[in-house]
Amino acid sequence: MTLPTPLDDLLKLAAKTGERLAPLAADTDAGHDNGHESYRVLRESGLLALLAPREAGGAGLGFGDYWRVLAELGVHHGAAALGFNMHHVVIGALADAAGTRLPPAAEAFRAWMLDEVVNGRKLFASATSETGRGAKLRGMQTRYRLSDDGSHYLLSGRKSMVSLAGAADYYVVAAAPEGGGEDTGEASHFVVAADDPGVSFGTVPQLSAMYGTSTAPMTLDEVPVPRSRLYLGVEGMSLFKVVREPHWMIAGYTGAYLGIAEALFQHTVDHVTASPARADSPVVQQELGRMSARLRAARALVHEAGDLVTAQRGSLEANAMVHAAKYVVGEVGPQLAQDALRLCGSAAISRSHPLERLIREAQFAHVMPAKPQECLEYLGKAAVGVNLYDARAFAW
Structure with missing residues (x-):
């Protein structure tokens, strides 16, 4: 389906989608299911493309209006709305750069990722948090290095709290360069596919609420990531982006x-x-x-x-x-x-x-x-x- 672009129509679509999500909340909260049905509903709604530029087939929504749509979903199913946001956290930088000319590698990355979201209806998630550090990028223990032949990166580490674990198609993983200091701020982001070799997830821990976010630990064991999946084709810019x-x-x-x-x-x-x-x-x-x-x-x-x-x-x-x-x-x-x-x-x-x-x-x-x-x-x-x-x- 093609997303409408007027905010009122998007809010109506969010309300309609929320009505489908609401009956799922209680069973997921009680642990009777893993919450993944909520994300199937969100995929079907087309709302994964809220931030994608209109010329790419999305709604081209700005940050303020995105919050309005997210709040409408949160009224009906708070945990699903939080998981839905984790998808948009990693689409956000692409949306922020809409209309900006980028270097060829970044242009190719942006076109690929937007196509996956708009036409492939692929679900993305962020994988940043680590034990003892939370979501802070400085001092990241997950590390990456370039392969000997230079064709791909290799990522190793453990993320403590990854939302959409087992539900998303891709995870945008924050990592620091191998050999960097303990307090390195040279973090980069890489798009890791759920079925890439070396990717595994633990079980969802016991929580008092929010089981619908499907949050669990993630382990990366020498995961090979093509150079084309370096976020926007640039190393070491993640901390700069977050600070600014x-x-x-x-x-x-x-x-x-x-x-x-x-x-x-x-x-x-x-x-x-x-x-x-x-x-x-x-x-x-x-x-x-x-x-x-x-x-x-x-x-x-x-x-x-x-x-x-x-x-x-x-x-x-x-x-x-x-x-x-x-x-x-x-x-x-x-x-x-x-x-x-x-x-x-x-x-x-x-x-x-x-x-x-x-x-x-x-x-x-x-x-x-x-x-x-x-x-x-x-x-x-x-x-x-x-x-x-x-x-x-x-x-x-």
Whole structure:
């Protein structure tokens, strides 16, 4: 199918797709399935090509509008929306470079990857996090080297938390050059196919929520990667990209957590209004008013931050705004969860009610990078005038 390009039509498609995803959330959360059916639904929807340029057959969506679509999916199935975002994290740099002339190797890479997404409906994922380091690129232990004949790279290492494990077709793996120092910042990204020799996945660990992200460890044992699958054909530029334009790495999934917060509020309202006596209570109305104010403030910040990235990608103000949005959404979700517990009582702790799952899922915003203290540190450094384009200014 060809994606529509007007935002209203894309939001309608996301809502329709979300309605198909919603019934899958409970069984996946309970561990009755691996969650891969959600990604089949997303493939069928055509939404994997949201960011692909229009001339390549995609919707050509900007960052701010992408967050709006992601939030709509997050309302229906938060974990699937997070997994869906991991696909777009690695498509984002290609989308950011739309319309920009690139060197021949980068042009060929971009054309191949966009064709895989748009025409092949291939699902991509990011493989960055490592034990003890999280998603930070500096000090990466996964290493790469060029083969003796120079025809391909060889990657070895272990990634601790890879979303879409076993569900994606390709994984964009961050690695540092073999022989580099412990604190090397010369990270590069490589596209590794799920069926490449030497690729294997562990089991999904025991979690309190988010099984639908299909997150598991990934091992790379001398995985051969053709030179054509070096991301954009350039080595050593990954840290530079993240420092200058951190929006995808540190805040791409913010829209998904906004969607979870939206769902928390709506399910709370639905529960309260089912009892007219409760709905007419001024005390209950004030509690709902507090929830509404918090949610509206978070939504407004997310929309403003996303639109600023679209308009001024890489500016210090846009970079600060996405950190602020990530922090605020990470705070508001758990606050709404506590409000829901207070207003809904046993319904909020019953496994048969969506609220119980949403309350658990809202807490995971604090786990995903950038973590709350990292967001605050970035904002504080920006306030006092630290040069945040200097990779040494922050623990990237």
